[in-house]
Amino acid sequence: MATKRITGSQAVILSLLEEGVDTIFGYPGGAIMPIYDALYDFDKHVTHILTRHEQGAVHAAEGYAKVTGKAGVCFATSGPGATNLITGIADAQIDSIPLVCITGQVASPLLGTDAFQESDVVGISMPVTKWNYQVTSAEEIPDAIAKAFYIAQSGRPGPVLLDIAKDAQFQELDFEYKKCTKIRSYIPEFPVDPFKVKEAADLINAAKKPLLLFGQGVIIANAEDELKAFIEKTGIPAAWTLLGLSALPTDHPLNVGMLGMHGNYGPNIKTNEADLIIAVGMRFDDRVTGKVSTYAKNAKIIHLEVDPAEINKIVKADVPVLGNARNSLAMLMENVQQNKHDAWVQEFRDCDKIEYEKVIQKDIFPEKQGLTMGEAVRIASEKTNHEAILVTDVGQQQMIASRYFKFKHSKSNVTSGGLGTMGYGIPAAVGAQLGAKDRKVVTFVGDGGFQMTLQELGTIVQNKLPVKIILLNNNFLGMVRQWQQLFFEKRYSFTELTNPDFIMIANGFGMPAHKVTKREELEAGIQKMMEHDGPYLLEVVVEKEDNVFPMVPAGASVSDIILEA
Amino acid sequence: MKQEFNITIFSENHIGLLNRITIIFTRRKINIESLTVSASALKGISKFTIVVNETQDRVMKVVSQLEKVVDVMKAFYHTNDEMIFQEIALYKVPTEALYNTDKIEKMVRNAGARILEITREYTVIEKTGHKEETQALFEQLNEFHVMQFIRSGRIAITRDPIERLSEFLKERDAMFDALD
Missing domain, CATH: 3.40.50.1220 (TPP-binding domain)
Incomplete structure (x- = not known):
């Protein structure tokens, strides 16, 4: 391949294209502006999704990676931009999600001077990345990006971070791209013995x-x-x-x-x-x-x-x-x-029967007055013919959805497992929908987690992503409340929420929304949402103090699982 | 049961790698008793010798985590019995003390230490050995008020007749060839 003289910023974009990147999630700022300027010329080749917060960008990249199996890519500027990525990077590290995060950094002569928006991102991200590297000259860019993708996607996948100094983004280099296929100190996987x-x-x-x-x-x-x-x-x-x-x-x-x-x-x-x-x-x-x-x-x-x-x-x-x-x-x-x-x-099926009678039936076909999370999950799964991608936030709705949503296809579950990151759901749905444009993405969030990242409704609307959001509202931080009830003598310490009007909030972002409070409205509400062409938020007001069962109490043996309190 | 282990790491010589290695210990709240890094016999490869006081189980797990680091080629752990190890210590004592008595000369002679430099004001003595040995000489010399004392981290070599790193590199190259 012939070399050509380009800037470091152009090399970043061309290298990403060489790796087959079609979507970037990011948020611009001072130290990454040259890269954003180079990106401006490539809008036909790669889609950039402007999130409303860098945490949204990194969770979206995770959602994209989960449904595609390819590395999710995100951009952020130096300092606060980069530190806002850290939660998502930690989430990806513990859940083995391939990510390539590119952060701008102050110009290399300013490193270590407490320059404006300088933070030691390589140091901060070190415990939560599979690999990271600081680029201070343009020549390093193609190899660093090739290495980043190889490490992120091979063996046990994980997040990598490249911190690119602003002067390296401006410098010129002779560009030539060669994919990385081997690192002498790194054995991605062993041959089976x-x-x-x-x-x-x-x-x-x-x-x-x-x-x-x-x-x-x-x-x-x-x-x-x-x-x-x-x-x-x-x-x-x-x-x-x-x-x-x-x-x-x-x-x-x-x-x-x-x-x-x-x-x-x-x-x-x-x-x-x-x-x-x-x-x-x-x-x-x-x-x-x-x-x-x-x-x-x-x-x-x-x-x-x-x-x-x-x-x-x-x-x-x-x-x-x-x-x-x-x-x-x-x-x-x-x-x-x-x-x-x-x-x-058959012994498992006998257990299923016990669980069905004691727990499941009451969850998904309840006879009590208030709505349950389980019935909303069951209907949403049915209305999508069990073919949707499920995205969940963290907490009770996550566990209920994971229990009752059904799957026909792999790579259809997007959730924060190891880290348990509240606020993951909405931004992860952005990435999941972009990674699987032809599939229905159904997102469950609770009223707690929703309020951690609800600004990403703006991203969904701006990009016309037909994400279906089911907000299971119990006016509580439900999982913490459940533990307080079971293990802390019902001392509900700071778990009750005074919530805003979620319908008005969704409408404020330009997203149609509907609120369901009664059982007879639920199925029609979900049906209408699934048929709607475009993003939609359905708020389902559920029982305030419902619990998730069965449960293996913390520190108990798996065989001591309880079916009811 | 906790005991002293010597962890040996062969790695690339990259900026920040020391940090990436030490945070693995920090995260598990394991104190590093001694750490030495320098170029190994292999070109471009650094060798770390890290001494910790831990249980074998925890040390095994730490070594697995160290090997996960992309820039780490291989890590091993050994008990003290399995290694020959040394530390080096330097002592600065007032030269006047040598004039007044032959005690220091005897201490140096008995400890197998040597004198590196003598000036009018001070004398610098060097001793290599295990920590207890260099410490014992310090206690003796301190009768004459040691002005400065420094001890290096441990360096160590295995007693194993099989060179496990060479074996590993052979296996690794075969594995890479098989994957190509």
């Missing part, structure tokens, strides 16, 4: 009560087909983590539901009865394991995992299988026998 596969297969073939637990690693590795084929061949029931949602159709006969604190009854109690756990692309988060010392004590553990640091981090693996889930499941498939575990699977 056939001996470990054989050991694992022997355990699987001998197991009487095997249970497969799968997480986001399946989605990241595009291993959905391999997972499905594997459980169908072996007859092993499979449970998903919060981030594993949608990797298998909800209605698959071997899908036994969600693990964890507010997961399903069966997979939680059966974890402690299983004689074999096959963990695929999941990391035994404390919300999944409950009390670790009593977790899965009757089971041998096989751990299929791309990141060596996850092996034995929380739960000791009897057979660790390093490598990406797609390769390891495919190799395992060749070594396992055709099998059935009908009686064992």
